[in-house]
Structure formats: structure tokens, C-alpha cells
Amino acid sequence: MRVAFLGLGIMGSRMAANLRDAGHELVVWNRTRSRADAFGGAVAATPAEAAAGAEVVVTMVVDGPQVESVLLGDGGAAHGAAEGTLVVDMSTIGPTAARAIGAALGERGLRFVDAPVTGSSPKAEAGTLTIMAGGAAEDVDRARPLFEAMGETIVHAGELGHGQMVKLLNNAVAVANAIALGQALLAGRATGVDLDALVAVMGAGSAGSAMLDLKAGPMRSHDYATLFKTEHMLKDVRLCLEETQAAGVPFPAAADAREILSAAVGRGHGADDFAAVIEVLEGLAGARL
Amino acid sequence: MRVAFLGLGIMGSRMAANLRDAGHELVVWNRTRSRADAFGGAVAATPAEAAAGAEVVVTMVVDGPQVESVLLGDGGAAHGAAEGTLVVDMSTIGPTAARAIGAALGERGLRFVDAPVTGSSPKAEAGTLTIMAGGAAEDVDRARPLFEAMGETIVHAGELGHGQMVKLLNNAVAVANAIALGQALLAGRATGVDLDALVAVMGAGSAGSAMLDLKAGPMRSHDYATLFKTEHMLKDVRLCLEETQAAGVPFPAAADAREILSAAVGRGHGADDFAAVIEVLEGLAGARL
Numbered sequence: 159m160r161v162a163f164l165g166l167g168i169m170g171s172r173m174a175a176n177l178r179d180a181g182h183e184l185v186v187w188n189r190t191r192s193r194a195d196a197f198g199g200a201v202a203a204t205p206a207e208a209a210a211g212a213e214v215v216v217t218m219v220v221d222g223p224q225v226e227s228v229l230l231g232d233g234g235a236a237h238g239a240a241e242g243t244l245v246v247d248m249s250t251i252g253p254t255a256a257r258a259i260g261a262a263l264g265e266r267g268l269r270f271v272d273a274p275v276t277g278s279s280p281k282a283e284a285g286t287l288t289i290m291a292g293g294a295a296e297d298v299d300r301a302r303p304l305f306e307a308m309g310e311t312i313v314h315a316g317e318l319g320h321g322q323m324v325k326l327l328n329n330a331v332a333v334a335n336a337i338a339l340g341q342a343l344l345a346g347r348a349t350g351v352d353l354d355a356l357v358a359v360m361g362a363g364s365a366g367s368a369m370l371d372l373k374a375g376p377m378r379s380h381d382y383a384t385l386f387k388t389e390h391m392l393k394d395v396r397l398c399l400e401e402t403q404a405a406g407v408p409f410p411a412a413a414d415a416r417e418i419l420s421a422a423v424g425r426g427h428g429a430d431d432f433a434a435v436i437e438v439l440e441g442l443a444g445a446r447l
Numbered sequence: 448m449r450v451a452f453l454g455l456g457i458m459g460s461r462m463a464a465n466l467r468d469a470g471h472e473l474v475v476w477n478r479t480r481s482r483a484d485a486f487g488g489a490v491a492a493t494p495a496e497a498a499a500g501a502e503v504v505v506t507m508v509v510d511g512p513q514v515e516s517v518l519l520g521d522g523g524a525a526h527g528a529a530e531g532t533l534v535v536d537m538s539t540i541g542p543t544a545a546r547a548i549g550a551a552l553g554e555r556g557l558r559f560v561d562a563p564v565t566g567s568s569p570k571a572e573a574g575t576l577t578i579m580a581g582g583a584a585e586d587v588d589r590a591r592p593l594f595e596a597m598g599e600t601i602v603h604a605g606e607l608g609h610g611q612m613v614k615l616l617n618n619a620v621a622v623a624n625a626i627a628l629g630q631a632l633l634a635g636r637a638t639g640v641d642l643d644a645l646v647a648v649m650g651a652g653s654a655g656s657a658m659l660d661l662k663a664g665p666m667r668s669h670d671y672a673t674l675f676k677t678e679h680m681l682k683d684v685r686l687c688l689e690e691t692q693a694a695g696v697p698f699p700a701a702a703d704a705r706e707i708l709s710a711a712v713g714r715g716h717g718a719d720d721f722a723a724v725i726e727v728l729e730g731l732a733g734a735r736l
Contacts, residue, residue, distance in 0.1 A: 253638075276652040288651040290644060311651040313644035320640045324648050327640070331631045332653035338623035338700040342616045345687075348696035349542075351609045351616070355579060355602035359613050362577040362600040363565040364621035364675075367656035386653075398634075407637035407732050411627040414699070443696050 159183070159303065162208035162215045162235060164228050165249070166193045169275070170218035172282035173248070173308045177216075180307035185212065205229070206238030214304060215245045222255030230262055241267035246301050248289070250274045252326070252397040253319035256292065260318045269297045272318060274325040275309065278385060286310040292321035326398035333391055333432060334411040335369040337418055340377055340436045344443045353378065353447075373433045378447050380437075382430035389428035392419040448472070448592065451497035451504040451524060453517050454538070455482045458564070459507035461571035462537070462597045466505075469596035474501065494518070495527030503593060504528060506536045511544030519551055530556035535590050537578070539563045541615070541686040542608035545581065549607045560586045561607060563614040564598065567674055575599040581610035615687035622680055622721060623700040624658040626707055629666055629725045633732040642667065642736075662722045667736050669726075671719035678717035681708040 159182050163174040166188040174197065178184050186201055187208040188194040194201045202208035205228050209215050215235045217225050225247050229235050235245065245268055247256065253272075260270035271293035281287050289309035291298045298314045305312045315324040342365075346356045357374050360366060376382065395416045402409045418438050427434035440446050448471050452463040455477040463486065467473050475490055476497040477483040483490045491497035494517050498504050504524045506514050514536050518524050524534065534557055536545065542561075549559035560582035570576050578598035580587045587603045594601045604613040631654075635645045646663050649655060665671065684705045691698045707727050716723035729735050 276648065288648055290648050311647060313647050314641065315644040315648075316639055316641045320638075320644075323638050323640050324635070324645050327631045327635055327638075327645060328649050328652060328654045330634075331627050331649060334627035335624050335654070335656060338620050338627070341698050341700050342620045345619075345691045345694070345696050345698045345701075346613070346616055348694040349609075349612050349616075349690055350605055350694075351612050352603065352605045355604040355609075356613050356616060358600060358602050359565065359577055359579050359604075360617050360620060363617060364657050364661070365617045365624070367624060367658075368653050369656075372653070401638050402634045405634070405637040405639075407634050407734065409630050409634045410703070410731075411630050412634075414703075442699075445696065 160211060160213045161304065162187070162202070162205070162212035164205050164208060164215065164235065165218040166197050167218065168279050169282045171197055172279060173218060176285040176307045177304060182304065182307070204233035205235040206233045209235035209238035209243065212239065212243060214301060215239060215243060216304065217245070217247045217249060219249050221249065222251035225249055225251055225255070226259055229259060236263060236266050236268060239268055242269065244269045244271065244297055244300050246271045246273050246304070248273050248275055250325055250394065251322065253322040253401055256319045256322050269294070270318065271297045271301055272321040273301065273305065274321055276325060276328060290315045290321040290324040292316055293318045323401060326394050326401065329391060329394040330398045330409065330412040330415060332369055333395060333415045333419065333435070335367045336373050336432065337415055337435055337439065339367070339369055339374060340439045343374065343377060343447055344439055344445060347447055348443065348445060376431060376433035377436040382427065382434045384429065384431045386432055387428065388419060388422050388430055388432045388434050391432040392416065392423055395419060449500060449502045450593065451476070451491070451494070451501035453494050453497060453504065453524060454507040455486050456507065457568050458571045460486055461568060462507060465574040465596045466593060471593065471596070493522035494524040495522045498524035498527035498532065501528065501532060503590065504532060504534045505593065506534070506538060508538050510538065511540035514538055514540055514544070515548055518548060525552060525555050525557060528557055531558065533558045533560065533586055533589050535560045535562050535593070537562050537564055539614055539683065540611065542611040542690055545608045545611050558586045559607065560590055561610040562590065562594065563610055565614060565617060579604045579610040579613040581605055581612070582607045612690060615683050615690065618680060618683040619687045619698065619701040619704060621658055622684060622704045622708065622724070624656045625662050625721065626704055626724055626728065628656070628658055628663060629728045632663065632666060632736055633728055633734060636736055637732065637734060665720060665722035666725040671716065671723045673718065673720045675721055676717065677708060677711050677719055677721040677723050680721040681705065681712055684708060
């Protein structure tokens with residue numbers, strides 16, 4: 159397919175490379191032009207230029223305002239795309255922003271799918287991301303060959319915005335599990351048990367989790383080398399709670415997580431990995447791991 | 448080794464069979480004699496008789512009072528065991544009971560290790576239990592050949608009672624993860640996302656957990672066929688909180704879990720699997736999955 163790929167950051171450059179390797183015809187654009195030149199192939203001067211002649215426009219940028227700017231701003235893709243072009247945003251922007259952008263694109267005769275991803279840069283490089291798509295079934299089906307070149311687990315989460323919502327729920331559960339883990343490690347330390355034994359037992363059984371595998375070590379060594387920033391996790395959990403509150407459903411584990419994440423950001427850990435929630439839990443416990 | 452095995456319930460009978468298959472010389476006792484006769488081999492009339500001549504006495508019964516009765520009551524193993532005999536309790540009784548029983552056995556010249564297990568009857572049958580032992584290193588080492596016939600992951604968790612403590616911490620984290628999962632499923636339902644997609648995404652990434660694998664299905668279908676009773680989980684979480692409070696460390700996720708479990712038991716789900724926490728969460732959400 160002819161694809162305009164907008165945003166060649168750490169994730170986007172790897173995802174675009176997998177599309178190219180799968181035989182798709184790419185025109186790329188990036189805010190910092192040098193990254194696009196380094197990527198090679200056809201480079202457009204503006205998103206509008208990239209979108210001219212494309213069947214699908216893919217965006218992979220930082221947040222909702224950037225997606226809006228790249229699609230709807232001056233020189234935005236909407237100004238170059240032919241009627242009926244499918245726009246697929248793979249950034250994490252929240253359901254409300256996704257619905258608003260979808261409505262604006264719809265007024266211009268363009269189709270829109272929100273398709274955020276989970277998985278870090280190694281999975282982006284390997285083409286094994288998890289991709290959760292929201293939008294009309296026929297639009298998601300059109301994008302599927304592209305998703306299959308970039309991802310391993312690909313799901314249709316529901317209507318427009320629901321890809322975003324699934325991602326927010328996923329992240330809220332992840333951080334809730336991380337917080338329970340951190341509290342248990344501190345409880346283990348305080349009661350005197352061997353923490354290696356505790357971690358081994360949890361990993362072998364009912365307390366096992368991705369967070370145990372990924373965060374128990376960093377929490378114990380206070381190593382917050384960033385995989386996922388605390389401030390980004392806080393943003394996601396806040397967006398999640400806005401949606402659940404609007405839906406009238408309580409989500410106490412996420413609300414607790416928001417408070418802990420917020421305290422971690424307030425103590426200067428915003429740019430650290432969210433394993434830094436252990437700093438707040440240690441403060442509460444009055445002890446260090 | 449010559450082993451007295453006391454308690455041939457669902458777990459104990461399978462664990463004892465693995466000891467016998469590994470070549471250990473067993474004398475068994477069970478409160479209901481017919482189960483011991485069905486197990487076969489040497490059957491003792493009392494725990495004291497079973498313990499006479501044994502190098503190691505293993506108990507696998509229901510709770511602390513039963514362990515105390517079987518070891519220290521009339522006809523208890525302590526009355527038949529030679530000085531220096533090692534007693535290994537593999538029941539879940541809590542750290543306080545383990546320490547008290549250890550002290551009473553110590554006064555009679557007997558050694559004691561607490562070694563509760565995690566894993567259900569299939570793992571007991573396969574000899575792949577997780578075994579967490581508390582006690583003196585030399586005592587744990589003496590028991591290790593027996594543990595290796597019954598378990599796969601075997602850890603020395605620390606001093607006497609710490610095997611129990613690790614099990615309680617493990618269970619508290621498990622139920623905390625289950626509660627966050629249940630809340631997320633309800634939030635997903637309320638916001639309209641496809642729950643199959645949500646479960647698939649969580650399982651592929653950072654929200655993955657043993658509880659997701661084991662409880663998402665039962666929660667969604669309201670199927671509480673018992674793997675682990677809600678009232679037993681409540682007991683474990685309460686014991687966990689008693690210990691953490693005594694150690695002066697807060698464990699909010701466990702305290703929240705205690706409230707939810709307690710409400711579930713109060714609504715008649717004590718004998719149901721603890722997936723029944725979803726009933727309480729549904730009440731809070733004012734909606735069903």
C-alpha cells in the first residue's frame with residue numbers, strides 16, 4: 159500500500175522500517191527533517207505533501223496536540239489527503255482526543271482509526287507490538303495488513319476511541335499491580351523474610367505478573383532507568399479515570415495509583431521509570447527496601 | 448528417609464505418594480482411617496505411633512489447631528518421636544502459630560521447619576509444588592530431599608515462620624491483582640470496550656498476571672467453582688495484615704483486599720472461589736460484567 163508515515167521517533171522509525179520491509183511504499187515526514195533523511199526513501203517537506211497520493215496516513219507522535227497539529231494544522235495531512243483516505247493514529251492520546259480528531263477528519267471526508275500500541279522499542283523493531291484498534295470494522299480491516307507488519311497481537315477493541323481506552327485500562331492495571339508488588343516487598347523487608355525467596359515464590363505462582371518480572375529488580379535496586387516515564391503513566395491513569403468517571407464506574411485501584419504516581423512526580427521522579435513509585439511507598443512505610 | 452506422613456487429604460495424599468515413589472519409607476496416619484488404608488503401606492493408629500522410628504515427621508492438615516493437635520495433643524507425634532527428630536509442617540497456619548508450635552516442640556528436643564506450599568492438587572500430584580521453608584538452615588537442608596520429591600521451586604525464606612509469611616505475602620499480592628483486574632473489567636464494560644480485546648491486550652503486555660490467566664474467565668462467567676475458597680483467602684490476608692501491622696509497615700493493597708474479601712464472605716461466597724470478589728466489585732460499580 160502507499161503509506162504516508164508521520165513521526166520517526168524511537169518507536170515510529172522502527173514501525174515504519176517494518177512497513178517498508180513488508181513491501182509497502184512509504185513517504186515519510188518528521189518534524190526534525192534530519193531524522194527523515196536518515197530513514198531514507200521518499201521524504202516529504204510537510205505532512206500534507208506526504209499524504210498526497212497515500213492510501214493510508216499513519217501518525218506516531220507524542221500526544222493529542224501533536225496528532226492534531228500534524229493532521230489538521232497548517233500543512234497538515236488533511237490538507238493533502240484525497241477524500242476517503244484512511245488515517246491511523248498509533249500514538250497514545252486518550253479516547254476524547256481520538257474522538258475529536260476523528261470527528262474533524264470525518265467532516266473533511268477522511269476515515270479515522272485509533273490504534274495505540276504497547277511494547278517498547280525492541281518489540282517495535284521486531285514487529286511484535288500489541289496493537290489495539292478502535293473504529294469502524296471496515297476501516298480496521300483496511301489497516302490490518304499494516305498492523306500485521308508491525309504487531310503480533312492485534313485486536314479490534316470497539317468503536318473509535320476504544321483502542322485508546324483499552325490501552326489506558328491496561329496501563330492502570332499494570333501500575334496497580336506494580337504498587338501492590340512494591341508494598342509486598344516492603345512488607346517482606348519489614349517482617350524479615352528473604353526477598354529473593356519472596357520474588358521466586360511470587361513468580362512461580364498466583365502472584366506472578368509482568369510487573370513482578372519487570373519492576374521487582376529495579377524497585378529493589380532503586381534503578382529508575384526509563385522504560386516508561388512516571389509522568390506518562392500518571393497522564394494515562396488520569397485519562398483513564400476521566401473516562402471511567404464519565405461512565406459512572408468506580409476504579410479505586412486506579413485512583414490509588416494516581417495518588418502514588420502524582421506524589422512520585424511531585425518528588426521529582428516524573429522523568430524516571432515508574433518503578434519510582436517505590437520511593438513514595440518507602441516514604442509511607444518509613445523504611446527503604 | 449523414614450518419614451511419618453500425617454494428613455492424607457487432597458494435597459497430602461498426592462505429596463505422600465511422591466515421597467513413596469522417590470523411595471522414602473513411609474508410615475502414614477490420617478484422622479479418617481479409611482483414607483490411610485486406601486493409601487496403603489504402613490498405617491499407624493496414632494500420630495505418636497507413626498512418629499516412632501521416623502527421621503522426619505511431615506504434617507499436611509487444615510490449620511494451626513489441627514497441627515497443634517496432631518503434634519502436641521493426646522497421641523500426638525511429639526509423644527512418639529525420638530529426640531532430634533525433624534518435624535516439617537506443610538500446612539498454612541500463619542507465622543505466629545508456626546513459631547508457637549516450634550517453641551513447644553523445641554522444649555521436647557524436636558526440630559521444626561514451617562514449609563507451606565503453593566500450587567493446587569495437579570501440582571501436588573506432579574511433584575511441582577512451590578515450597579517455601581522457614582527455619583534453621585541445617586534443618587531446611589535435612590528436609591530438602593523430601594521437598595525435592597514434592598516440589599519444583601524450593602526456597603529458604605528465612606527463620607521459623609518466614610515460610611508462612613512468604614506464603615501470606617504471595618496470597619495478598621494475588622488477591623490484590625485479582626481485584627485490580629476485576630475493577631478494570633468492570634471499567635471496560637462501562638466504557639464499552641470489547642472485553643475479549645481487553646483481556647488479550649492485558650495478557651500480551653504489562654498488565655499480564657497469573658490472576659488474569661486464572662480469574663478473568665471465571666469473573667466474566669460468574670463461575671466460582673472452587674480452586675481457593677474466599678474464606679481461606681480472607682483468613683490468609685488477615686494473618687498477613689496482623690504480621691505487617693506488628694512490624695509497623697502499612698500494606699494498603701492487602702487492607703483493601705481484606706475489606707472486599709470480607710464483604711464477599713458476608714454475602715455468602717465464603718465457600719466459593721475468590722473470583723467471587725467480582726460480586727462485591729459489581730455491587731460497587733452498580734453493574735454486572
